[in-house]
Amino acid sequence: MPVIAFANSKGGSGKTTSALLLACALAETKATTIIDADPRHPITAWAAMPGTPERLSVVTNQSEKTILDEIEAASTRDPFVIIDLEGTASRLMSYAISQADLVIIPMKEQQQDALAALDVIQEIHRDMKATRRKIPYAVLFTQSRAAVKSRTARHIASQFRDNPAIDTFDVEIHERDAFAAIFAIGGAVSALDASKVNGLDKALENVEGLRAEVIRKLRALQDGETGRAVA
Ligand SMILES: Nc1ncnc2c1ncn2[C@@H]1O[C@H](COP(=O)(O)OP(=O)(O)OP(=O)(O)O)[C@@H](O)[C@H]1O
Ligand SMILES: [Mg+2]
Known part of the structure; x- marks a missing residue:
C-alpha cells in the first residue's frame, strides 16, 4: 500500500535507476x-x-489526467507502489507527490543536482499546503563513488546531511556496472551473471541496504503518525 515517488527535476539524477532497484528488491517478497x-x-x-x-x-502512465487513478488502482491492489517521474517539474509530478507516503529525492553529489533537489523540496512543501497533510521525503545520494569521495562531493553531501530539516538516507547508491547493465539486458540485479558483471556482490548488498532503509523509514512513519500500513 505505501506509495513511494522518486522525484528530482534534474535529468540524470538517478530516479529511474534507484526506483527500479527498489521495486525489484521489494518484489522479491x-x-x-x-x-x-x-x-x-x-x-x-x-x-x-x-x-x-x-x-x-509495470504500469505505463498515460498522462497527467490518469496518474491519480493509476496510483489509486495500484495501491489498492499491491503492498508497494513505486512511481518513477520524469526529470522536469510538472503537474504530473505534483499529483504523484500529493499521493505519496514517501518521496525519495535521488541526487548526485553535484551542485546542479543539489539545487534541483532543493526545488523539489520546496515543491513538496507547496503540495503539503495544498493537500493539508504531511508528505515525508528523504534525499538519496546516487551514483556516488564507493571508494574515496572528492572534496566537492563531501561538501555537497554534508550540506544536506548536516541540515536537521532535511532527512537523508544513510545508504547511498554507488556507481556500479550492475546498475547500468539491467537497463541493457533486462531483469533484476539479483539475476545478473557474476562472471559477466563486475562487483555484483557489492551491488546486491547496496540494493539490500536501500530496501532495508526504505522499510525502516516507512515503519517509523507508520509508528509516528497516521501513515498507511506497511506490508
Ligand atoms: N548507480 C548507478 N550506477 C551506474 N550507472 C548509473 C547509476 N545511476 C544512474 N546511472 C546511469 O546514469 C544515467 C541516468 O540515470 P537515470 O536514468 O537513473 O536518471 P534519471 O534521474 O531517471 O534521469 P531522467 O531525469 O532523464 O529520467 C543512466 O544512463 C543510468 O544508467
Ligand atoms: Mg528517469
Whole structure:
C-alpha cells in the first residue's frame, strides 16, 4: 500500500535507476507495482526485455489526467507502489507527490543536482499546503563513488546531511556496472551473471541496504503518525 515517488527535476539524477532497484528488491517478497511516469518510458522498455520479476507489475502512465487513478488502482491492489517521474517539474509530478507516503529525492553529489533537489523540496512543501497533510521525503545520494569521495562531493553531501530539516538516507547508491547493465539486458540485479558483471556482490548488498532503509523509514512513519500500513 505505501506509495513511494522518486522525484528530482534534474535529468540524470538517478530516479529511474534507484526506483527500479527498489521495486525489484521489494518484489522479491511482495507484489509491487512500478508506475512509469516518464514520457520516454524507460521502465516500460526495460520490462519489454526478459527477466521482469514475477511479483512486479509495470504500469505505463498515460498522462497527467490518469496518474491519480493509476496510483489509486495500484495501491489498492499491491503492498508497494513505486512511481518513477520524469526529470522536469510538472503537474504530473505534483499529483504523484500529493499521493505519496514517501518521496525519495535521488541526487548526485553535484551542485546542479543539489539545487534541483532543493526545488523539489520546496515543491513538496507547496503540495503539503495544498493537500493539508504531511508528505515525508528523504534525499538519496546516487551514483556516488564507493571508494574515496572528492572534496566537492563531501561538501555537497554534508550540506544536506548536516541540515536537521532535511532527512537523508544513510545508504547511498554507488556507481556500479550492475546498475547500468539491467537497463541493457533486462531483469533484476539479483539475476545478473557474476562472471559477466563486475562487483555484483557489492551491488546486491547496496540494493539490500536501500530496501532495508526504505522499510525502516516507512515503519517509523507508520509508528509516528497516521501513515498507511506497511506490508
Ligand atoms: N548507480 C548507478 N550506477 C551506474 N550507472 C548509473 C547509476 N545511476 C544512474 N546511472 C546511469 O546514469 C544515467 C541516468 O540515470 P537515470 O536514468 O537513473 O536518471 P534519471 O534521474 O531517471 O534521469 P531522467 O531525469 O532523464 O529520467 C543512466 O544512463 C543510468 O544508467
Ligand atoms: Mg528517469
